[in-house]
Amino acid sequence: MIRTWRGGCHCGAVRFECDIDLAPEGERSPQLRPGPWFASTLRCNCSFCGKTRMWKNHTPAEAFRLIQGEENLTHYRFGSGAIDHTFCRTCGVYAFVSASMDLLGGDFYCINVACLEDVPPEVLDAAPIRYEDGARDDWDHAPPVTGYL
Template sequence: MTVQTYQGSCHCGAVRYEVDLDLAAGSGRCNCSICTKTRYWGTVVRPDAFRLRQGEEALTRYPFGSGAAEHLFCRHCGVKSFGRGELEVLGGRYYSVNLACLDDMEPAALAQVPIRYANGRDNDWFSEPAVTAHL
């Protein structure tokens, strides 16, 4: 396990955070309606691994689904750089960081991050959807 600290932000820079990640532990993409439309590519971390450095006041919440996940985006540029929530199946409180919003991540390193696909469209979160190339 190699944990490294990364800097992340939205497009305009109003929201900035720091997160400790082991990218070899993997990431996730799903085919639920919101992840498909936003092309969200996330990885889940415990609250102590995430530090919002700037922009809480710039975050807008989008209430969706069961409310277990807090969908957040920058009210200035519209980018969803992270979300947060609480789900027992994920071990309680969590943050989901959008890997595409890590500022100090090289494309070659991103290409090596393992991806697990989830079938959120059918509420079958622990199964891979039949088609994943578009995710």
């Protein structure tokens, strides 16, 4: 079910809240937005996610709140520059990204699930994961090997 989770960077300078559903299939609330991106957590093998080991959860902009630390964020964009990768400038932790894409219903965030601080390990273990083959720009299919993601 959708609930509010809190998270942040390692040093605590950046803090956020988000309303997301980490429940396994069959126990999930109706999605806030349509599409497979909002139906589970995701792991990707693209050049960036592969290096940062990002475990993402797409979150509509209206379900994300930056509580503190905007002044402590540093930004990185690459490729087309459509995605704003944000990092804490003190500890370097990559807590979330933001972007706006018509295909995904407009403004959204991708929360780094590993940065959520109040999620019990049992909930993380049961969270559904969808794999994306970003290395081949095949976002609708899993790569042939996913164990390392």
